[in-house]
Amino acid sequence: MIKVDAIQSNxxxxxCFWPMAEGAALGTVAGYATKYILPLTQEExxxxxxxxxxxxxxxxxxxxxxxxxxxxxxxxxxxxxxxxQDEFVKMFDGMKNGEHVKSSRIRxxxxxxxxxxxxxxxxxxxxxxxxxxxxxTAKQCLAAYNLVTKHIRPxxxxxxxxxxxxxxxxxxxxxxxxxxxx
Numbered sequence: 001m002i003k004v005d006a007i008q009s010n011x012x013x014x015x016c017f018w019p020m021a022e023g024a025a026l027g028t029v030a031g032y033a034t035k036y037i038l039p040l041t042q043e044e045x046x047x048x049x050x051x052x053x054x055x056x057x058x059x060x061x062x063x064x065x066x067x068x069x070x071x072x073x074x075x076x077x078x079x080x081x082x083x084x085q086d087e088f089v090k091m092f093d094g095m096k097n098g099e100h101v102k103s104s105r106i107r108x109x110x111x112x113x114x115x116x117x118x119x120x121x122x123x124x125x126x127x128x129x130x131x132x133x134x135x136x137t138a139k140q141c142l143a144a145y146n147l148v149t150k151h152i153r154p155x156x157x158x159x160x161x162x163x164x165x166x167x168x169x170x171x172x173x174x175x176x177x178x179x180x181x182x
Contacts, residue, residue, distance in 0.1 A: 019174040020167045027166015031158040036150050044149055057141045061134040064095040071130060084122035087112055 044050060072092050075085050087109040091101055106127075113120040 016171060016174050019170045023166040023170020024163040027162040028159050030166065031162020032155065034162065035153050035155060035158040040146055040149060050149060053145050054142060057138050061138040062100055064092060064099045065097055067137065068092065082119060082122055083116065084113060084119045084126060087123055088126050
C-alpha cells in the first residue's frame with residue numbers, strides 16, 4: 001500500500017517547465033508594462049536633454065506663437081468686443097513668434113481700464129484664461145515627453161527581469177501546490 005501512494009504521488013506527467021514558462025511569459029508582459037508604469041527617476045529628470053526640453057516647454061508657454069495668434073484672430077473675428085478684449089488684442093499688436101508680452105504692456109492695458117472696474121476684471125479673466133490654456137498645453141507636452149523618456153529606457157532589462165521574477169514565482173507556486181497535494 002505504501003508503494004501505491006508513492007507511485008500515485010509521482011504520477012504527475014507534467015514537469016515544472018510549463019508553469020515556469022507560463023510564469024516567465026506573464027512576467028515578461030508585466031516587465032514591459034513596468035517600463036512605462038514606473039515614474040521617471042531622478043537621474044532621468046536631471047539629464048541635460050530632459051532639462052533642456054523642459055525649459056523650452058516652459059518658455060514656450062509665455063511666448064507669442066501660433067496658438068496665441070489663433071486666440072487673437074478669434075477675438076478680432078467677433079463682431080462686438082468688449083473694451084477688455086480690445087485691450088487684450090492691442091497688447092499683442094506687432095508681436096512676432098517667440099516674443100514675450102512685456103509687463104509694461106500689461107500695466108498700460110490695466111491703466112487704460114482702471115476707470116471701469118468691470119472691464120478690468122474682464123481683462124484679468126481673459127488673461128487668466130489664456131494663461132491656463134498655455135499651462136495645460138505645457139503640461140500635456142511635458143507628459144508626452146515623459147512618455148518618450150520612458151520609451152527610451154532599455155526594454156531588454158525590463159523583459160528579462162520580469163521573465164526571471166515570473167518564472168521564479170511560478171516555480172515557487174508549483175512547489176507549494178505539490179506540497180499541498182501530498
